[in-house]
Amino acid sequence: MKYSIDHKSPIPLHAQAETILRNLIADEEYQNGKVLPNEVDLANKLAISRTTLRQAINKLVFEGLLIRKKRTGTKVAQGAVSSKSNNWLSFSQEMKLRGIPIKNFELHVSWVFPDEALANFFEIKPDRKVLKMERVRGRPDEPFVYFISYFHPRIGLTGDEDFKRPLYEMLENEYSIIATLSKEEISAHAADTSTANKLRIQTGGPVLFRKRFVFDQGERPIEYNLGYYKADSFVYTVESRR
Amino acid sequence: MKYSIDHKSPIPLHAQAETILRNLIADEEYQNGKVLPNEVDLANKLAISRTTLRQAINKLVFEGLLIRKKRTGTKVAQGAVSSKSNNWLSFSQEMKLRGIPIKNFELHVSWVFPDEALANFFEIKPDRKVLKMERVRGRPDEPFVYFISYFHPRIGLTGDEDFKRPLYEMLENEYSIIATLSKEEISAHAADTSTANKLRIQTGGPVLFRKRFVFDQGERPIEYNLGYYKADSFVYTVESRR
DNA sequence: ATAATTAATATGTATGTACATTACTACAAT
DNA sequence: ATTGTAGTAATGTACATACATATTAATTAT
Known part of the structure; x- marks a missing residue:
């Protein structure tokens, strides 16, 4: 020390x-x-x-x-x-900390055209394809989160990367991109059929929905992330001071 | 200016x-x-x-x-x-800002014995009664939140106060208590029958559940607050930086 | 034209100094 | 015993000053 x-x-x-x-x-x-x-x-x-x-x-x-x-x-x-820094643990790190073994149920990568909102957030033209990653993760016996991530083409991801490794670590080491700022919107939703199936719950059942806008050090957008969490499987903690 | x-x-x-x-x-x-x-x-x-x-x-x-x-x-x-300060607007101020007229559907005040968790948080003995306030609020045609608040006896609230006024303003002006720190836990739940009735949704339907621990300047606990929000009626935004 | 060098300009780091304010402690006066 | 008062020890506020460093812009040399 x-x-x-x-x-x-x-x-x-x-x-x-x-x-x-x-x-x-x-x-x-x-x-x-x-x-x-x-x-x-x-x-x-x-x-x-x-x-x-x-x-x-x-x-x-x-x-x-x-x-x-x-x-x-x-x-x-x-x-x-270390209350503050907790926010910036990766999913796997956080689960490890809580002693929960995790399993990846689905992992799907594709190139898609962005919708208007996404093109706008990324500040790119709508005919510029972006990398989309979908994954379902959870306990070995129980999936509890369905993620969708879109990555800015500027990063240079090809889609062939090993996405099982901690993501932000990879971006930092291999792509020199340091995620610094994240703006999030959290709400409760009723699950649609597709999401309900993935999470093995009833259609219309409660899910926690999290939108996440991630920026690098220069305040440039790098990731847009949607997360659907099975109810009660995920608690979001915030500390604020005035 | x-x-x-x-x-x-x-x-x-x-x-x-x-x-x-x-x-x-x-x-x-x-x-x-x-x-x-x-x-x-x-x-x-x-x-x-x-x-x-x-x-x-x-x-x-x-x-x-x-x-x-x-x-x-x-x-x-x-x-x-003003992303940060938004966190500290009162419910009514925030709704006013978004142009939503609000109505108070129910307002109920009572003195109750704290359960173990609450007594622990307030650092009081379990035989010391605390003030409990319940209220249902929302649009004139649609209730969308059910609040339960417990206040620390140290504050000196009698229960006869006018709870229709902005709460933190009242605490600050009349009781010299300045709410400074808030720790929150946000999750999604299925509504139980009582909550579902208050929010006029189906039992088992999705609600956003927020626990809130409020402290004053000296880090002393002053309020414990539970909020059940009708799905999609409330979006929680957070900004974090590392 | 291009590359290397230099200058200018903004923030970044660091010090020493002085006095104000707050709140606790101890003692004295009532 | 309570109230008042003075002392004191900590943070709070504020200034003037000096030099370092990064980045852009301008200049010069190739």
Whole structure:
């Protein structure tokens, strides 16, 4: 673990301070409510200015990991750990974390013309084909999600890739595309016959429907994703602060 | 609209700068991609230091409203507007915004003993009664949500309050309780008979189910809220960044 | 024309300093 | 015992300043 700052490192001091703070946050005593060292002392100990340390603390406060109070000091927020980053675990990682073995029931890849909404989102002409991927996944005995993904042609996917590997990892390593921003719309629907069959439920039965718009670092669209989740098999958690 | 800074105001300069920036962001030309005035000039124009202005800009960058690039300048993020704050509009405000007239179908207030989970969340003994509020709301011709709220006794609600007024506004003004953090769990359910009747749908039909844990500034629990939304009447939007 | 170099301009990093505000602590006065 | 008051320790606000770095634009050399 890193607990000191290297002034010669190319990594900015505030970034180094941030990782040190994240390590502190992970410590049990701070998790249990112990106040962190105060800004002035800590800045001195790390041999950086208070302003620089503050830059790091601010980021973590914005993220909701730390809570500051005058006179009282700075503490780790109750129930913090890694709530935010959870959003960015892949499906398989998340399932692994919950101890659920997963099975891929169907996996189908094809090239299709985008409808108007999709062409619009991707900012391409409607005669430009896009890669469509459909898959059904779930527990070995029970499929519980039906996904449809469309990928922007700019990425350069051929359709012959191994889609069983974690997707965003693949995009990052092989295609240098880093998914950074995701806008999602979640609603409840009655299942149509085709979806109901895939999920092995009754037509008209409840499903959670999630639309997902994914962007890269430059705010460029890279994926449009539709997910139909069997009711009660999936809980979406959100944390928001004002 | 505010476009200048009052150095005598008790409102911190960086906070004033922030609202000015939010106004700029709302401007059409900046929405369309025009770069904002650069930091040094803008700081001079507003007669504040660059550091102070940067404090304000940073916050908006963290929120995902602004994007900075060296040499190029700072721009409004694509599709920004007010995505984050939307989360914190009251039900009635949100409906007003969408031009939907609302009607309160049922409103029922009572004192009940908390179940174990609730007592645990509120950190109170199970023999301490809590205020429960149930209500059904929707369009004049169509109820589409059934809410159940439990309020922490610490707040001091009597049950005789006028619950037709915006709730969080009331808590803030009359009870000095500022709801700051909300943790939510969203899933799809099949409606039970009682809920189905209230929403005028078939038993077993799809509903969006939202659990909401609300905390005040000191991270103390203040409200536990359950919401059953008629399918397709409610879309939950989330934006997340990593 | 093309490529390499340089200059200009924006944000990024970092420091030192000063005083304000908040809220807890301890002590004194009632 | 309660209330008031002063001290103090933490974060909060704000400034001036300096140099680094990335990226575009302009210039120069090939």
